[in-house]
Amino acid sequence: MEHTTHPNLVISGYGSSNGGEFHIVKLEGKARVDGGLTCTEFVSHGKSTVHGPVYTKLAVVNGDATINGPLEAERLNVHGRTTINGDLRGERVKVHGQVKVNADCEAEVFTCQGGFEIEGLLNAGEVDITLYGKGRAQEIGGASIKVRRETNQIAKWLRLMFASLNGGLTADTIEGDDIFLEETTAKVVRGNRVTIGAGCSIDLVEYKDELILEGDAIVRQQIQL
Amino acid sequence: MGEDLISKKDLLELTGISYGQLYRWKRKNLIPEDWFIRKSTFTGQETFFPKAQILARIDKIVNMKEDLSLDELADMFSPAPTEVALTKQHLLERNIVSSFAVEQFLHEQRDEYILPFEQILAVFMVDRLLQSGDLSLDEGRHMLQTFQEHHPKFEGKPCDLIFLRKLGIAVFFMLSANGEVRFEQGVKVVARLNIAQCTEELKLKVL
Numbered sequence: 202m203e204h205t206t207h208p209n210l211v212i213s214g215y216g217s218s219n220g221g222e223f224h225i226v227k228l229e230g231k232a233r234v235d236g237g238l239t240c241t242e243f244v245s246h247g248k249s250t251v252h253g254p255v256y257t258k259l260a261v262v263n264g265d266a267t268i269n270g271p272l273e274a275e276r277l278n279v280h281g282r283t284t285i286n287g288d289l290r291g292e293r294v295k296v297h298g299q300v301k302v303n304a305d306c307e308a309e310v311f312t313c314q315g316g317f318e319i320e321g322l323l324n325a326g327e328v329d330i331t332l333y334g335k336g337r338a339q340e341i342g343g344a345s346i347k348v349r350r351e352t353n354q355i356a357k358w359l360r361l362m363f364a365s366l367n368g369g370l371t372a373d374t375i376e377g378d379d380i381f382l383e384e385t386t387a388k389v390v391r392g393n394r395v396t397i398g399a400g401c402s403i404d405l406v407e408y409k410d411e412l413i414l415e416g417d418a419i420v421r422q423q424i425q426l
Numbered sequence: 427m428g429e430d431l432i433s434k435k436d437l438l439e440l441t442g443i444s445y446g447q448l449y450r451w452k453r454k455n456l457i458p459e460d461w462f463i464r465k466s467t468f469t470g471q472e473t474f475f476p477k478a479q480i481l482a483r484i485d486k487i488v489n490m491k492e493d494l495s496l497d498e499l500a501d502m503f504s505p506a507p508t509e510v511a512l513t514k515q516h517l518l519e520r521n522i523v524s525s526f527a528v529e530q531f532l533h534e535q536r537d538e539y540i541l542p543f544e545q546i547l548a549v550f551m552v553d554r555l556l557q558s559g560d561l562s563l564d565e566g567r568h569m570l571q572t573f574q575e576h577h578p579k580f581e582g583k584p585c586d587l588i589f590l591r592k593l594g595i596a597v598f599f600m601l602s603a604n605g606e607v608r609f610e611q612g613v614k615v616v617a618r619l620n621i622a623q624c625t626e627e628l629k630l631k632v633l
Contacts, residue, residue, distance in 0.1 A: 342449040343446060378444045
């Protein structure tokens, strides 16, 4: 694609567009795009809604963005909240805040500080989650999966203010080579080297090399393969 | 489902690959989504795979990942046509189709004409059935026509081509992959070609 020939789309304040092919898309203020976007950079500050798929190299969301369609971005950085009503595919997905995906989420590296909701499978080479609030996925799979519960003052204060942030991570199945979990409720965890940390409640752990239980972790059944 | 299934656990054990690799290959589309079959077992949700297909696929990936990147492998396994520039001469040199098939079906094309992948695929499949003696030359022309007319309409979705005979009359038709069809008595299904599989085989030969 010849990016240089595509124009930029800039909405500042209150406005809407019909989508299309662009070089840089910058949505500031309250913006609505009635259609798909193909671009090199998608930047949203404020509150924006895209009714259609978004294909981009870099996506940056500061504030609140809703995409009614799949999102494909080599890099996605979220500061705030992003809702994707479709699949999320990326190389590097970095979330500070909250992300909601109504289907599957695929990335080489998925880092999340905050909370997330994924209706389908979270499939990433490296999953690194630091929970401030709640996390939910039907399945999580990858090479290395790390889930920690943030215990600093901000997180504690947030949980005190908003009861809805309590609950940790819930998932049906978690599968990976190296797994470290805290504050996680899951039916099945399968892996080679598994550590089940504080606040976990797991129905079944199937492991190959080693299983380490820490703190008050509850594992109802464990099987070494 | 009559076919043999293998659980993910057994698959990893048997092939020696890791969860990380399996999920990575899934992300790269080396393993199609519809091979992941979820079932409830007494230990909770488990994922199963069609055994023969997944073992063959993993064998290929493991053997070829030294020479090709994962993206190139994905391109090979995808049912979408690939970018190749082959003339009639190339087809014969590389033994992709027989000289008989080239003479019969590609005689209208000039020698230096670069054949579209779709056409090579069509002739490749017809040639195979001709060689096995399932198909007459005349029927081959019908099959070619059916494929070239209807295959683009599937828009890259997996599909099958079925060739059946009743009372000596040949019928060709195409349907979405793995769809179940039943026939009245006296119908003989001579061949059912999985287009995705044929594409993969052809890509192996041309790449």
